[in-house]
Amino acid sequence: MSRLLSRVHVSGPTSRASLTRETGLNRSTIGDLANELTQLGLVIEGESVAVGRSGRPSHLVVPRSDNAVVAVDLGVDRIAVALVGLGGEVLERRERPHARGEHDVEHVVESLAQMVDDVLSGRDDVRCLGLGASVPGAVRERDGLVRFAPNLGWVDEPFTELLRKRLDMPVATGNDANVGALAEHVRGAAVGFNEVAYLSGSVGIGGGFLVNGQPMGGANGYAGEIGHLLVDSNGPACRCGNIGCWEMKIGENQILTQSGRLPGGGPRAVAEVVAAAQAGEKRATKVLANVAEWLGVGLRGLINVFNPEVVVLGGHLAQVWEAEQDHVNEVLDRTRLISPHGEVVIRSAALGTDSSLLGAAELAFAPLLTDPQALVASYAAVRR
Amino acid sequence: MSRLLSRVHVSGPTSRASLTRETGLNRSTIGDLANELTQLGLVIEGESVAVGRSGRPSHLVVPRSDNAVVAVDLGVDRIAVALVGLGGEVLERRERPHARGEHDVEHVVESLAQMVDDVLSGRDDVRCLGLGASVPGAVRERDGLVRFAPNLGWVDEPFTELLRKRLDMPVATGNDANVGALAEHVRGAAVGFNEVAYLSGSVGIGGGFLVNGQPMGGANGYAGEIGHLLVDSNGPACRCGNIGCWEMKIGENQILTQSGRLPGGGPRAVAEVVAAAQAGEKRATKVLANVAEWLGVGLRGLINVFNPEVVVLGGHLAQVWEAEQDHVNEVLDRTRLISPHGEVVIRSAALGTDSSLLGAAELAFAPLLTDPQALVASYAAVRR
The missing domain is CATH 3.30.420.40 (ATPase, nucleotide binding domain)
Incomplete structure (x- = not known):
């Protein structure tokens, strides 16, 4: 299921026939997996059809972009926030300059929280699964502590923890170049x-x-x-x-x-x-x-x-x-x-200047792509 | 089988009980695999016994060092050649200075071939599975071409190919630091x-x-x-x-x-x-x-x-x-x-100044450790 979902997330709508060919699984297994992903609300099927190798029509498996994550690119001079749907589409986007002297971590977290609220407001159609943030500094993998971000003047700032608490959603933070590399590797x-x-x-x-x-x-x-x-x-x-x-x-x-x-x-x-x-x-x-x-x-x-x-x-x-x-x-x-x-x-x-922003989205999508079932279950548990 | 053989190659004699615990396989599977490795002449069993967790005696699986490879460390100033047994023991060793002006690749290959013959002479007790060489330069992974070794004055030298032909045995060549890292990682x-x-x-x-x-x-x-x-x-x-x-x-x-x-x-x-x-x-x-x-x-x-x-x-x-x-x-x-x-x-x-030499041995052991059965079969085919 992880492989299937990752494939349509990266490549967009894909026919069952292609998925069968690529994974080496048999047709009925692919059908079962696609059904399960449909049940989980992660893909839709059959809206459009493609013709497979055999000449027979084959269902398209389409990622549902109403499963989304918030992506944050915290730059030295600007903050960009986007709502990114499964499949990589940018659904909403806000950007603001980030003036010098506004780099205090509490101040940044508060600004970000407002932008995130703004991006999510009126988007009740979307299931927001978490947030990914890109930061221009060294981020400790274990807990997202920003160890050292000289151009923000940060040393050992618990940015990830603060943002998680303020927004009450899962937050994953990565170094801007690391997540940029990820985005360029996935779709650049x-x-x-x-x-x-x-x-x-x-x-x-x-x-x-x-x-x-x-x-x-x-x-x-x-x-x-x-x-x-x-x-x-x-x-x-x-x-x-x-x-x-x-x-x-x-x-x-x-x-x-x-x-x-x-x-x-x-x-x-x-x-x-x-x-x-x-x-x-x-x-x-x-x-x-x-x-x-x-x-x-x-x-x-x-x-x-x-x-x-x-x-x-x-x-x-x-x-x-x-x-x-x-x-x-x-x-x-x-x-x-x-x-x-x-x-x-x-x-x-x-991806131009959006590499880090889209990479932050990939960071947030990673748990879903790794274990779709568990992630959807935990989301349901949180919202119940 | 690959995992079992790698384990005893790296750690030396190991009890069946430990292997069972570590691999998570059941006792009889471990027994079967150990028997197969014994049949292939790669390990011996039961010469000594250890007491397992259960308090019952457990057979020791011991790597047979009469399966060996030739390791070559080609330095700028010296050549070292060793016969290294499965398990990492150095069985034979020769070293000679490598005078300036003797870096012509044909000359080096000829010197090496003589040293290899010397190391192998009188060791009919040993099954020599191949040769690994460490070279102070950039080695193309695909074919072992030495792309650039400035301190030897080499550019695009088919060292590996020449040595393989001269000795009529499998030759794998790596960069000295890469194989040194390997050796220090395996046993350093x-x-x-x-x-x-x-x-x-x-x-x-x-x-x-x-x-x-x-x-x-x-x-x-x-x-x-x-x-x-x-x-x-x-x-x-x-x-x-x-x-x-x-x-x-x-x-x-x-x-x-x-x-x-x-x-x-x-x-x-x-x-x-x-x-x-x-x-x-x-x-x-x-x-x-x-x-x-x-x-x-x-x-x-x-x-x-x-x-x-x-x-x-x-x-x-x-x-x-x-x-x-x-x-x-x-x-x-x-x-x-x-x-x-x-x-x-x-x-x-x-490993002192032997990191690269022992790493070259690991390079030569790699095919055996990856697929013991195939390697022994191909060796038997060559020698028949």
């Missing part, structure tokens, strides 16, 4: 790859990796912190206490301030810099070239360490890549890579 | 850990990682190349074409030349430098402090990227760690690590 630029390096670019730079097809969390869930990799011993100083960290070279605010703009502008502001460079503005051109250079230097190290099949660049790094890929490629070709550059696919994120 | 300092970073130190610095308990090979088997991570933008130049690579700071030859010794001395020469520093020699002390500093700088990055449970330092880095751990710890504490330093165990390799 990394579909079908087992060795994935995803880079999320905003104020900080995060990394989310899949190794042997599985998310790399490390001992406590903190793995993938690539923003503080050393790329330049000559500086500048980073707020982490080190010098020459990668995010001090390619982070969003570096691009903005170096090109004479105010920090905190988000991806749209970076897009302006890219547009200015394309229009021939010298300062913007120079800044982008510089970012491309450092992007290449860091990527070289990651490619040697991970030997990925695909590198997916998310957030503002997608824009940098689109504008400067020749330059980045030139840096990668400049020295001999152990994992040859030609064997690595580098591309921008398919 | 990383037993019981799922998130492992192993560093092999010799002329180059290699990395072998376990993520979610599985070896990280990457797309083609090249993952873990950490020797060329940038640690100092101010140099020196590395033969890879980059500047300030980690192995230019903590590699064996750097320690030797900086302390006024000749390069190419191997771990014994590094031990001399450590001894000299402990005896108060100023130059040696300064060199070691410098190495400790750069070891810490690089480890900081790896700990943030992988969030390992354990970091195992192998080769000469084990000696550096033993001598300088306070200094290395001080570097790690100097700045905030995202994965807190206190949660990471750092230790030297338990």
